Amino acid sequence: MHEWLRVNPLSMAVQMLRTLGSAIVPAAFVIFGAGTQDSEKFAEIAPWIIPVLVVIIGVNLLGAWLGWVRLRYRVGEADVRVEQGILSRQARSVPYERIQDVSLEQKLIPRLLGLVEVKFETGAGGKEELKLSYVSEAEGEKLRETVRALVEGETAAPAVAAAGEAGEPAAEPTGETLFAMDTRRLFVFGLFNFSLVVFAVLIGALQQFEFLLPFDLWDYLADLFRQDTIAQAGDALAGYTLVAQIAAIAYAVVAVVVVGMASGVVRTFVQDWQFRLDRTAKGFRRRRGLLTRTDVVMPVHRVQALVLKTGIIRRRFGWYGLSFISLAQDAGSANHDVAPFAKMEEIAPIAREAGFTLPGESADWHRASADYYFDRAVLQALVPGAAAMAAIVLGYTLVGLLLAALAGVLVVGEYFLWRFVRHALDPQQVMSRVGWLAPRWQIANRVKLHSVEIAQGPLARRRGYCTLRFGLAGGRLSFRGLSLDDARAMRAAVLDSIAAVDFAHLPR
Amino acid sequence: MHLMDTEPLTKLDPSYSTVMRIEGVLALIPLLIAGIALYVAAEVPAWVPGIALAIAALVLVFYLPMKRYRSRGYHISDDRLRVVKGVMFHADTVVPFSRVQHLDVEQNPLERMFGIARLILHTAGTHNASVTLPGLAHDNAITMREAIRAHVKRESL
Incomplete structure (x- = not known):
């Protein structure tokens, strides 16, 4: 398999559909707009529409074909090479030792055509990754297996030998499913993913495409106000009885909630459709997505820490979300969700597979310094408190009381943060719990930390507390407002664990 | 109190405060x-x-140069380096040698004139990805680099 290969010819079709899509939709808008506004002018343009479209399609076809002819790849002895570019050529080679993993991604159109995009992840992060778009699904799977076998041979020969005894080292065992979400679960998850982003998107789209509309939107809206349609509606509402007013407001609230939940459900279905997490020989394999189907493998040794999250309401029903902090934080935080919506008893086995234990109530939890939260409460309540007093003195009693209530809420919030924000240390792990109503836990492996820092501002120095920060690959782990003694004890304990294991000998 | 936190810190090279004063003049x-x-x-x-x-x-x-010079210091043991700095905002960082990815020794023209250098330790962590220890005598920086290098078995993954 050392010869130069071309990607699947159908990639040309994908390329064409994509560029045409972005060219033709605006063109259609322009033509429609011109047609409805001024029919005489439209008659002048009309004969040109077809030839112009033919030229656009022709240029695209040529571009797609040239792109395909000039792209070739080779899975060689020591590296993967890709050469591409129509005029300026780019040749990239990635040695096997640097390939962390191979992932497959399917967007909507390639998926319909049975194509996948192959990404060779190097941990370089983001844009500089080597990509091949597109090869057939079977070819993608084969590429992944071949490269993986070569990577294994390069870095961990014993593992291959052990697998070889089973007879077929190349074929990846399907592995057991650790976690999957059915339609019912997705629906419930969607309800909790309440989002009003759809309104923002609508307004944004209106602004973006306003020039394409055959009428002036803002004039139209201004007319609407001038015609008093809305004012009339307001008058009508004012004319109702109190019960009817409350009913109208309740109706509006319910409508917003329904829209928010519906958009949450849609978003969740698109992102997490047929979510499935498998434990394979290499690591965790996650597949999900309705329009863009992704297939990601996260090797166990690359998991640096766990993040466990929940929400104010979903927590009451026992729903939590688990994600990994991984060495390569390539495609944003959402990329490492391993169980976005699960019960605790489903999460515990996944954590165990990754080599972590979830902290129970029995863990040696400590609170941060009370002085720290006292200082925070004073600083936060200072401005609204002073303003409240000033308002009451000046005779604006209602405003003053509201401001005083705000100051009170801030102080109470800090009190609860002091009660609920905690940290703990066990023989293998460092654990943190932040947040009060919607807590978030972080569990990091002590051995996989890289540095420890104790930081103090001027106030912290006077009051004897500090911030403890750990160097964590691919994420952040810090503890605020710890007493100095506590922080020093944690630092000493963690440093002793780190120093005992060399980086090169970390479990891989 | 742990042994590490009570060890006396090593002061930086006295020329470092001169360099900071000259930088002050330039500013x-x-x-x-x-x-x-x-x-x-x-x-x-x-x-x-x-x-x-x-x-x-x-x-x-x-x-400022006086305060800065007084607030800075380091302590090197057989498996870790501790760097302390900060006049207003204190930071006390410890990097175990076993987590150092690679090392730099840097000198700008002013530092070269006074024979001092900066030792920079790079780690794989997002926070404290590089820890800088300025104001070391150049020879001392080289010696420290070699000592730490001996602990770094491999430079990367």
Whole structure:
């Protein structure tokens, strides 16, 4: 398999559909707009529409074909090479030792055509990754297996030998499913993913495409106000009885909630459709997505820490979300969700597979310094408190009381943060719990930390507390407002664990 | 109290405070030009920019370098390096040698004139991805680098 290969010819079709899509939709808008506004002018343009479209399609076809002819790849002895570019050529080679993993991604159109995009992840992060778009699904799977076998041979020969005894080292065992979400679960998850982003998107789209509309939107809206349609509606509402007013407001609230939940459900279905997490020989394999189907493998040794999250309401029903902090934080935080919506008893086995234990109530939890939260409460309540007093003195009693209530809420919030924000240390792990109503836990492996820092501002120095920060690959782990003694004890304990294991000998 | 936190810190090379003073003088130049411009334009009496400059000079050339020099220090043991710094905002960082990815020794022209260097330790962590220890005698920086290098078995994954 050392010869130069071309990607699947159908990639040309994908390329064409994509560029045409972005060219033709605006063109259609322009033509429609011109047609409805001024029919005489439209008659002048009309004969040109077809030839112009033919030229656009022709240029695209040529571009797609040239792109395909000039792209070739080779899975060689020591590296993967890709050469591409129509005029300026780019040749990239990635040695096997640097390939962390191979992932497959399917967007909507390639998926319909049975194509996948192959990404060779190097941990370089983001844009500089080597990509091949597109090869057939079977070819993608084969590429992944071949490269993986070569990577294994390069870095961990014993593992291959052990697998070889089973007879077929190349074929990846399907592995057991650790976690999957059915339609019912997705629906419930969607309800909790309440989002009003759809309104923002609508307004944004209106602004973006306003020039394409055959009428002036803002004039139209201004007319609407001038015609008093809305004012009339307001008058009508004012004319109702109190019960009817409350009913109208309740109706509006319910409508917003329904829209928010519906958009949450849609978003969740698109992102997490047929979510499935498998434990394979290499690591965790996650597949999900309705329009863009992704297939990601996260090797166990690359998991640096766990993040466990929940929400104010979903927590009451026992729903939590688990994600990994991984060495390569390539495609944003959402990329490492391993169980976005699960019960605790489903999460515990996944954590165990990754080599972590979830902290129970029995863990040696400590609170941060009370002085720290006292200082925070004073600083936060200072401005609204002073303003409240000033308002009451000046005779604006209602405003003053509201401001005083705000100051009170801030102080109470800090009190609860002091009660609920905690940290703990066990023989293998460092654990943190932040947040009060919607807590978030972080569990990091002590051995996989890289540095420890104790930081103090001027106030912290006077009051004897500090911030403890750990160097964590691919994420952040810090503890605020710890007493100095506590922080020093944690630092000493963690440093002793780190120093005992060399980086090169970390479990891989 | 742990042994590590009570170990006395090693002071930096005394030329480091001289270098910081010279950097302070260099930082004064734009202020000096602005002061002269104000004086020439005769918009304000001469003593206004004069006093402002004197205060700036005291802070930048005398007070801050002294405080900075006093607040900084390091401690090297057989498996870790501790770097302490900060006048207002203290930071006390420990990097175990077994987590160092690679090492740099850097000198800018001013530092070269005074024979001092900066030792930079790079780690794989997002926070404290590089820890800088400035103001070491150049020979000392090289010796430390070699000592730490001996602990780094491989430079990367």
